[in-house]
Amino acid sequence: MSKLINLLIQGADCCDPLSVSEYEKAGGFAALKKAAASAPEEIIAEVKKAKLLGRGGAAYPAGSKWEHLLHIEETPKYIVCNADEGEPGTFKDRLIMDKLPLKLLEGIIIAGFVFRAKAGYIYVRGEYRKLQKRLLTAIENVRAAGFLGKNILGTGFDYDIHVITGAGAYVCGENSALLNSTEGKVGRPRIKPPHLAEVGLFLQPTLVNNVESFANIPLIVNMGGDAYLQQGHPDSGGSKLICLSGHCENRGVFEIPLGKLTLRDAIYNPEIGGGIADNKKLKFFHLGGQSGSIGSVDQLDTVYSYTDLRKAGLSVGSGAIVVMDESVSILEYLKGVTEFFIHESCGKCVPCREGNRQILVILQKLSVLGAATSGDLDTLRRLIRTMTDASFCGLGQTAAAALNSAWKQFKAEFEANVGRK
Ligand SMILES: Cc1cc2nc3c(=O)[nH]c(=O)nc-3n(C[C@H](O)[C@H](O)[C@H](O)COP(=O)(O)O)c2cc1C
Ligand code: SF4
Secondary structure, X not given: OXXXXXXXXXXXXXXXXXXXXXXXXXXXXXXXXXXXOOOHHHHHHXXXXXXXXXXXXXXXXXXXXXXXXXXXXXOOOEEEEEEOOOOOOOOHHHHHHHHOHHHHXXXXXXXXXXXXXXXXXXXXXXXXXXXXXXXXXXXXXXHHOOOOEEEEOOOOEEEOEEEEEOXXXXXXXXXXXXXXXXXXXXXXXXXOOOOOOOOOHHHOOEEEEEHHHHHHHHHHHHHOHHHHHHOOEOOEOOEEXXXXXXXXXXXXXXXXXXXXXXXXXXXXXXXXOOOEHHHOOEEEEEEOOOOOOEEEHHHOOOEOOHHHHHHOOOOOOOOEEEEEEOOOOHHHHHHHHHHHHHHHOOOOOHHHHHHHHHHHHHHHHHOOOOOOEHHHHHHHHHHHHHHHHHOOOHHHHHOOHHHHHHHHHOHHHHHOOOOEO
């Protein structure tokens, strides 16, 4: 029996992705019609029952986020879709925007109805130029069919969706930096609280969700929260798009049910990762992007669910799984990760701006026989702690996650070159 599931990506290959009539023939926009005729509380109740955890990386429960925004009285409200997809090794939102743009738009329009929002915005990664054009065409087609624009479905509700080009910085994927960037300001994170549900885009109440999160909304509305939950794990319903890259045989996006497969299945199943290329052995895998943790062969039997991975010190994050074979030095790999964060740190706060640079200095010393001391290892541990606890935003708070997890799994490699006390 197949280990894969065809829930979210259903329809990805069967019709013209930009044709509203073909999408409707396949059941598209039925969820929107249902949502337009329902009370906002009813829709949110289904999202809560579904236990949809945000697919952008932080895994925040979508139902709670939606409920919080609903209880805020101030208007106008805005809907923002995070399509920045800046996390290295992550390319699943690209698939949704390319193959299922109408499903994504349907999810964003449903959110518009629930909150009687003034407008929706999709903040698309700057490098995804073709997808920005594709989304604009999809929006035009949906507007022409009467699902966007004035008086949608005769309900008197006016709503439109705008596409924003991302500013090309990883930090712009952080939700408050993304809102600053959308407003035309420098894409740096804001202080929180206030929560974005209270003070968001143009300082108004705002919902920010990831592409994959929004694309799941029509499914939840159509099948109901309970049925959606059953497709996945009791703590987090539905499926997850995983992105396999690196040294596995098969690379690409795969849809798997949450809680029903192990990491071993994801990497070795012939239908999914297909094992390690060139008959080499697995050394480690990096989950959830550069900001996620690194796991070793000993953790392969961990079930792929938010709960099980967290218990094992790992995380789903964005869904990225970067597979590395035995030829890769963990220290060299971590140097690459740290260089990425040095490049992407916005420089606003000291722990992240300086911490990443100091980590790189120590990793460089550790790569040379006898150059590092045991004091350097202590400093490394202090840097990890300080950056995690004291950085201003999620970028700095997670920049040392890979190092912290790799340190636990590959201690011997860290200590091998330490010369003096
Ligand atoms: C440095 C940084 C980069 C991020 N990049 C992205 C991104 O590219 N896409 C995304 O959806 N979320 C990204 N996030 C998470 C967002 O801040 C936010 O949690 C997410 O958009 C909320 O949507 P969700 O609840 O549907 O996941 C990033 C967070 C940080 C700290
Ligand atoms: S942690 Fe600090 S320096 Fe790093 S990206 Fe966030 S605000 Fe900028």
